[in-house]
Amino acid sequence: MDSSQPRIVLVPGDLSGVGPELMVRLLADPANRVRARLLVTATAAELDSFARTAAATIPDRDDIELLGTTYTGPEIPVGEVSVAAGRRALADLATALDRCAGGEADGVLFLPLNKGAMGQAGMREEDELRWFAKRLEFEGFTSELNFIESLVTARVTSHVPVSEIADGISAGRVLETIELLNRAVSQTRTSIPRLAVCALNPHAGEGGKFGREEIDDIAPAIELARSRGIDVEGPFPCDTLFSRAVGGDYDGVVTMYHDQGQIAMKLLGFDQGVTVHGGLPVPIATPAHGTAHNIVGTGAADLGPSSNAFDLAVRMADQRRSTTGIDSISKSEVPAK
Structure with missing residues (x-):
């Protein structure tokens, strides 16, 4: 050997x-x-x-x-x-x-x-x-990363009840997930990854109308990640983000919970x-x-x-x-x- x-x-x-x-x-x-x-x-x-x-x-x-x-x-x-x-x-x-x-x-x-x-x-x-x-x-910090040919995802919360998802969203966890995904994509796909972050709430919260997680936690984490040199954008509504990502706009996506990413990934590349x-x-x-x-x-x-x-x-x-x-x-x- x-x-x-x-x-x-x-x-x-x-x-x-x-x-x-x-x-x-x-x-x-x-x-x-x-x-x-x-x-x-x-x-x-x-x-x-x-x-x-x-x-x-x-x-x-x-x-x-x-x-x-x-x-x-x-x-x-x-x-x-x-x-x-x-x-x-x-x-x-x-x-x-x-x-x-x-x-x-x-x-x-x-x-x-x-x-x-x-x-x-x-x-x-x-x-x-x-x-x-x-x-x-x-x-x-740990997070499951999911790979298909066209995309990599990481999630802020994973195997928890849906009723507990919002409690698991914090600026710290969002930032750590962005950093981990950036490291993963840069070492397996491309040296300068283009990343996007999903919102938690419908329509990215509509300026706080449908929840404040985007304002209080997700957006601040994205800004801090950008200040550290990571090419990341968002938060974007999940229902439109994946079509953009698989179309080539992004190399990786941070999702807020398990099914938000896994449904899309398994539809796009279950095999x-x-x-x-x-x-x-x-x-x-x-x-x-x-x-x-x-x-x-x-x-x-x-x-x-x-x-x-x-x-x-x-x-x-x-x-x-x-x-x-x-x-x-x-x-x-x-x-x-």
Whole structure:
């Protein structure tokens, strides 16, 4: 193996879904295996089983390091949410993070997870990103970044009830999200990103008629980001912004909450989407789709998002080996409200 290559831990995700077969299809492609040194949280027998499900063949495994798994529970039922699947996913993710924290790996690619299963298995955080941060003892700002071919998004709030979104909007969080997105786009797409920021309220609040978040928090954060040299505009009504962005006006968009960005991104590029867990000290990527229980073993799972996620994980991990990558950003000096 080439010691200069980035070392990527591949995690099959929730074993009840399509993750294992997608992972095998990635491993079966020789072009992927020459780009990185691959470590896999599975046993040899499991890899054989995954390959049978995927109707795929891995021609030579000598360059794949099988880490096995620390999971010792019951067999995981296929095609359904279960405590066992959640426990296995958390165990494998912990192994991957520990390898990176210990200097034995440079990045992680995990296949689709099920938050319900992980919650049943004991995950108390709102999502895996916050679980990752806790496991890594990282207390800085984090945000999920979503990539399609034409656009990158980051969000100020994520997996919270709609009733709590407004409380999560502050000048500090908006600024940190802009800075993180600017770093991500500049290191993966273009050196001088053009960014836009969504409003929270309809019609960008209509001068305070429909809410003051645009006046009190979002616009001040944009102005401060501009004073720091970031090319960013807004806040713009979300219902028109994405058509401008995908038309080429912007390289990245900051959204205020999960569905404000994700509905647009999945309509624009469901077969391309990648999620990156931005802000963490470890590069972590995953395809931006779910476990797809209804198509396990049918061969219908689209490999495109997983291939894109692999590509991004390798690039970020390679960058991490030589410099500070998009997984690191300074905390904003703007106080939260």
